[in-house]
Amino acid sequence: MSLTADDPPISTTAERAAITHTAGAKPGPEWAIVARGLTREYDMGGEIVRALQGVDIAIRRNEYVAIMGPSGSGKSTLMNLIGCLDTPDSGEYWLSGTLVSEMSDDELAHVRNKEIGFVFQTFNLLPRATALQNVELPLVYAGLPANERKERAMEALSRVQLGERVNHRPNELSGGQRQRVAIARALVNRPAILLADEPTGNLDSKTSEEIMRVFGALSTEGQTVIMVTHESDIAAHARRVIVLRDGKVETDDRRERFAERLNNGGAAVTG
Amino acid sequence: MSILEAFRLALEQLRVQKLKSFFTLVGVMVGVTFLIAVVSVVEGMGNYMEHDLVGKLMAVNSFEVRSRPSISVGDLDEMTRDAYRRRPRLMDSDTSTIIEALPPGFKHAALSAGNVTISSKYAARPKPVELRSVTPSYFEMKNLSVTNGRVLTEQDDAMNTPVAVVGQDVVDHFFPGVDPVGRELRIGPLSYTVVGVAEKQGSTFGFSLDKFVIVPYGSQAKNLTNRVRGELDAVMVQGPNEQVLPDAQEQVRQAMRTRRKLHPGQDDNFSIESQNSALEFWNKLKGYLVVAGIVLPTVGLVVGAIVIMNIMLVAVAERTREIGIRKSLGARRRDILLQFLMEAATLSTVGAALGVLLGALLALLVSAATPLPTSVAPWSVIVAVVVGAGVGIVAGVYPASRAALLDPIAALRSD
Numbered sequence: 001m002s003l004t005a006d007d008p009p010i011s012t013t014a015e016r017a018a019i020t021h022t023a024g025a026k027p028g029p030e031w032a033i034v035a036r037g038l039t040r041e042y043d044m045g046g047e048i049v050r051a052l053q054g055v056d057i058a059i060r061r062n063e064y065v066a067i068m069g070p071s072g073s074g075k076s077t078l079m080n081l082i083g084c085l086d087t088p089d090s091g092e093y094w095l096s097g098t099l100v101s102e103m104s105d106d107e108l109a110h111v112r113n114k115e116i117g118f119v120f121q122t123f124n125l126l127p128r129a130t131a132l133q134n135v136e137l138p139l140v141y142a143g144l145p146a147n148e149r150k151e152r153a154m155e156a157l158s159r160v161q162l163g164e165r166v167n168h169r170p171n172e173l174s175g176g177q178r179q180r181v182a183i184a185r186a187l188v189n190r191p192a193i194l195l196a197d198e199p200t201g202n203l204d205s206k207t208s209e210e211i212m213r214v215f216g217a218l219s220t221e222g223q224t225v226i227m228v229t230h231e232s233d234i235a236a237h238a239r240r241v242i243v244l245r246d247g248k249v250e251t252d253d254r255r256e257r258f259a260e261r262l263n264n265g266g267a268a269v270t271g
Numbered sequence: 272m273s274i275l276e277a278f279r280l281a282l283e284q285l286r287v288q289k290l291k292s293f294f295t296l297v298g299v300m301v302g303v304t305f306l307i308a309v310v311s312v313v314e315g316m317g318n319y320m321e322h323d324l325v326g327k328l329m330a331v332n333s334f335e336v337r338s339r340p341s342i343s344v345g346d347l348d349e350m351t352r353d354a355y356r357r358r359p360r361l362m363d364s365d366t367s368t369i370i371e372a373l374p375p376g377f378k379h380a381a382l383s384a385g386n387v388t389i390s391s392k393y394a395a396r397p398k399p400v401e402l403r404s405v406t407p408s409y410f411e412m413k414n415l416s417v418t419n420g421r422v423l424t425e426q427d428d429a430m431n432t433p434v435a436v437v438g439q440d441v442v443d444h445f446f447p448g449v450d451p452v453g454r455e456l457r458i459g460p461l462s463y464t465v466v467g468v469a470e471k472q473g474s475t476f477g478f479s480l481d482k483f484v485i486v487p488y489g490s491q492a493k494n495l496t497n498r499v500r501g502e503l504d505a506v507m508v509q510g511p512n513e514q515v516l517p518d519a520q521e522q523v524r525q526a527m528r529t530r531r532k533l534h535p536g537q538d539d540n541f542s543i544e545s546q547n548s549a550l551e552f553w554n555k556l557k558g559y560l561v562v563a564g565i566v567l568p569t570v571g572l573v574v575g576a577i578v579i580m581n582i583m584l585v586a587v588a589e590r591t592r593e594i595g596i597r598k599s600l601g602a603r604r605r606d607i608l609l610q611f612l613m614e615a616a617t618l619s620t621v622g623a624a625l626g627v628l629l630g631a632l633l634a635l636l637v638s639a640a641t642p643l644p645t646s647v648a649p650w651s652v653i654v655a656v657v658v659g660a661g662v663g664i665v666a667g668v669y670p671a672s673r674a675a676l677l678d679p680i681a682a683l684r685s686d
Contacts, residue, residue: 080680083599085598085599085679085680085683086680105603105604106603106604106605109598109601109602109603109604109606110601110603112598112599112600112601113600113601114601118599118600120683124592124595124596124599124683125596126593126596128283128287137596137597137600138600138601140272140276141272141597141600141601141602141603141606142601143272143273185600189601
């Protein structure tokens with residue numbers, strides 16, 4: 001693990017190291033995510049796959065982080081843990097000051113609803129629902145009344161410049177528009193983190209840039225963004241890049257240093 | 272997610288898959304159709320039997336003493352039939368015992384009946400018609416009046432006059448186009464004079480109640496229906512109200528037992544038939560119908576439940592991705608469970624509602640096409656809808672819980 005001392009303004013690595021190595025301590029409110037020694041194993045037909053082998057990560061509020069790594073590096077597993085779709089076998093995971101690594105399925109569902117906004121590679125919109133209905137979904141599970149749902153969904157859609165196409169179904173929208181609907185859906189419940197899994201994987205490069213601009217704008221507005229990708233040029237949009245390899249954090253650095261290393265030929269990170 | 276939200280979602284699902292949904296709910300629909308139709312027939316017949324028919328077959332607040340029951344359900348076994356055959360005949364001499372046992376205020380009449388060939392010179396062909404030989408109080412007890420002519424009188428009874436009161440069907444057949452009063456009617460070989468035409472009684476289950484000839488009890492025609500001299504079919508007894516009947520029946524029974532010299536352990540060798548025993552016949556019949564009314568819909572509902580369960584399992588498999596998406600957005604297990612349960616329940620409730628409509632239509636058809644009276648019972652509609660929803664919920668539990676327990680990661684990965 002290579003931690004360098006000068007890492008402002010995101011957070012200093014010393015700070016990160018301190019927070020990730022104080023087991024059991026509740027992180028302060030400035031920390032969106034603190035993961036300490038996360039491990040996760042899978043039984044794949046008798047063979048034990050150690051997907052995560054002790055991952056320490058600390059991410060402050062308002063950070064824009066890319067998680068990279070080749071396939072098999074454990075980045076999908078890490079994303080599932082960060083997104084509260086799964087729980088670690090050991091280690092602590094604090095999300096917005098709440099210890100979620102010990103939660104039950106229904107508690108996790110509640111956390112996903114309130115704290116996480118997912119953006120997927122394949123958009124994962126409900127095909128029969130309109131853009132508006134798709135964006136309203138998290139609010140349905142939050143128990144909001146219909147009129148308030150509509151109002152907030154409309155607001156989220158106009159944030160991603162889709163205020164005009166709210167009654168279109170996904171098959172009537174372009175790939176970029178679909179992903180923007182998904183982003184609106186992710187944002188509608190004002191989550192602590194926007195968690196994107198290969199958000200540009202199904203988009204052409206022009207549309208990818210368009211989506212990256214949306215992410216950049218959201219980050220500027222103060223939204224914490226975590227993006228899992230295997231494309232370095234997409235990762236380069238983030239301000240910080242965490243590289244996983246063999247279930248461990250290999251590097252965790254500012255974008256500039258990541259780019260530097262990439263140019264110096266140490267670029268064997270893509271999967 | 273609220274129940275209303277789940278219901279809205281279920282309706283939406285129904286709307287986008289109209290044909291598939293329709294086939295899914297056919298089973299429940301057929302089941303409920305049968306339920307409504309059978310219950311309507313039972314209900315309609317029940318109303319008719321209890322309020323209408325018994326009054327026509329028997330006099331109000333009355334019972335009859337007979338040698339053996341005149342109404343029975345199904346085939347009697349050999350032993351019962353033998354026992355009935357060995358019973359002593361009911362004789363005129365029994366009548367006074369019965370009359371003496373009656374409390375004051377009771378009326379009574381003697382009755383013998385049987386089919387006899389009737390002819391008249393106005394009709395080409397003779398026809399068998401029910402001949403009733405009665406004492407005059409019969410008319411008052413049965414509340415039977417005439418539309419033309421007169422009823423039988425005490426004088427007819429005393430003189431055994433060969434006169435007859437006839438039903439409307441007899442007039443139609445034997446006196447077409449002529450006034451029957453004062454004309455000759457041949458009962459077997461005997462010549463009678465028509466003195467009255469009874470008011471129309473209508474029909475029951477397609478059988479006319481107007482095919483009869485009534486003559487004085489002591490007149491010669493009675494020998495055509497009862498070959499043994501002094502034998503009669505029934506002594507009819509009518510009380511002033513319903514409450515006094517059981518006591519009177521018991522007194523008559525004891526008097527008859529004494530007269531017949533029966534030991535305490537022996538069964539009655541005569542029968543007392545009341546409206547209740549007439550209704551008993553109906554109740555037994557109703558029992559069979561109710562069994563049919565339970566079995567037929569049950570088959571439909573079981574088939575319906577299996578179909579719904581299968582379709583819901585397919586739906587859960589097809590929509591695994593959707594379930595994953597919903598879970599990733601914060602749907603709890605119970606939200607997914609509710610969604611699919613509601614879908615199954617809505618499907619089957621819509622099926623039940625269609626079944627209610629079809630069943631009511633079928634009931635209407637039955638009463639239009641057959642003499643069976645029908646009436647859709649409000650409770651059966653409620654039962655049908657509740658049962659329909661219940662079937663959906665029962666059938667939906669397994670698929671819905673499978674959906675609810677899906678792992679969100681695996682579900683999101685499926686396509």
